Amino acid sequence: MRRHPFVLAALGLCALFVCLHLGGGRQSVGVLSGTVVGGPWRMGLGGGYALAWFGAVLVAPVLLLAGLADVVLGRVRRARP
Numbered sequence: 652m653r654r655h656p657f658v659l660a661a662l663g664l665c666a667l668f669v670c671l672h673l674g675g676g677r678q679s680v681g682v683l684s685g686t687v688v689g690g691p692w693r694m695g696l697g698g699g700y701a702l703a704w705f706g707a708v709l710v711a712p713v714l715l716l717a718g719l720a721d722v723v724l725g726r727v728r729r730a731r732p
Contacts, residue, residue: 657718661711668700668707676700 679697681687689697 655718655722657714657721661714661718664703664706664711664714668703671696671700671703676703 674696676696677700679687679689679693680701682689682694682697683701687693
């Protein structure tokens with residue numbers, strides 16, 4: 652069974668978010684508001700975590716719905732002559 656590219660992109664965004672979360676990115680988000688002292692590594696980690704969070708929360712569900720709609724519409728098109 653072939654995976655749909657939208658579903659793979661959504662899973663990739665969620666996997667990136669989980670990896671950054673396990674890597675301690677959540678604690679580094681405070682760098683963006685200036686509340687936590689850290690170097691460029693912490694600032695990059697915090698920015699990447701914030702972007703990955705937005706991707707997992709806002710973009711991934713839309714991609715999953717688009718992939719689902721594409722699969723359903725594809726089956727409807729194939730069933731109709």
